[in-house]
Amino acid sequence: MQIRKDPISLNWVIQEDGETTWPNLKGCPYCPGQEALTPQTIYSHTGALGGWDVRVTPHLRPLYRIEGDVQRSGEGVYDRMRNLGAHEVVIENPDHRLRLSHLSDENIAQVVRAFVSRIVDLKKDRRFRYVSVFRNQGKLAGQDPDHPHSQITATPFIPRRIVYELRSLQRYFSVKERCLICDIAQQEIAKQERTVEWDDEFVAYCPFASRVPYEMWILPVNHGCAFEEDMITWERQLHFARFLKSVLLRLETVAQDYHLVLHTTPNSTAKFERSDLWRTLRDDFHWHFELVPVRLSTARSYFLKEVYYNSVLPERAAEELRKVNIEELTHA
Template structure:
């Protein structure tokens, strides 16, 4: 029997329709190992080609070379020298494309990914995320900072070298604002952070928990929009990614890598996106918002009904996906 499930925070509905189901192991992609070299002469992010990118705004040195670099995005959709002023064009509203876009080059080694990196490289990556998050949050015009990783062509990147991106914008879009309204209303009504309540409930029900560490929990959410959608939440209430302390950050690097290893080995290295959803800068310390990471393996494509209604049809039970990922040996 298909069922509707509601995301208790955003109030969005999904349809879980396992009649058309694939079992988790049927998602295993047909593709071969990526078979990439560890270094490429023509890769702008490989060591020796530093002049192909703008100078680093942050780096972690290792001996004579580097182990991580953050550089301005040369092909950024937004530019930092513009203004944020809104303008009219007849009845239409517009503004200059102000924003700051940076690329985090996570390792000098071309053919790694988070799942196959040394733990130190993942810790460096998490550290760089926080450093740049804090630096960009001091820029007066910035309202929202989004950190994300596109892995593979289905996830929107053709650049092979391991990298993440940060885009800081002067705009908080409705897609981000609406769940904030909902969680604020819930907090006004019940007096608590609804994310904290949801995490407590997931711990109680257990069936969708993939892994728990001292400070974090990884789950396949109750109302997952697509197969193997995974979220990592801090167990201590924090609205902003910028406010995690050193100990939590290292624990975060570990659970992020463990979760991506489960996806990498369990689902045979699928393309994916992950996004760190942190509160807008002005809401960096509020009771009603709770930061998290959402990981979306690209195993299905939203079609007409999804695009038309925003109601996603998920053919896999999140409980089965969590069970499957829990069992993967890492």
């Protein structure tokens, strides 16, 4: 496997010659008792009953390999590198059938804590410029296997969408000396047209230009650039867990399948990083989760995803999601 960069769009693309298949396994490798089917345990938390309730292990079909160095090379105008990186799986709970939104607050908080621990650890590796955390829920979102899990990757490059966000937020800050996402959050909370849920610590809203019906962003009300720095106390993790659970339950009344992606700061201690590039990073970047539902009924594949088509106005989507009775859902 190798990674190639498109010199025009600046997209990094993982190139493989024929898709590797899942190793032939008897049963689910993420269920308790099956630990020997996975390479090793990188992180785990022991639950009340003595077994693990959250476990992190290397991906069985990794997109990236952790050993060696990146071996950047050129071919005329083109750039390529080895698929150096980390690819891990966060097994969110022992129960094969329990999706994230159905876990206890404490269990979700332990998943959040696992994210924090892995991001901090992977950012110590100066070969990596960015650590991504994401989860695909449901077949439409490409979840594979069924056992509830999130994924973490660490890469020697910053994904293109993050680069765009970094530049855009930096530009806004250089003009206004304010964080754009703080400004957006304040405006959304004041207007309450697109907010879905908020309290004194977190807010969830449907973005003004939502890409798909019921898209939501979840972020801290007060400025925080890095998720892993903002989310260190158990109280904060537990508070966020409750908030996330509620937002997911709302979403699942309209869409069962979704992508959940964390956007946090890049690794500013990475090798060869130009320090002036991140001069205002702490003030201009604001971590957030992007929650992007996948619904077959509204899928209208559009020209290479460069322009999105959304058939549900964000104001209407937010209104519908706000009305969901969470009490009823959790006590059903």
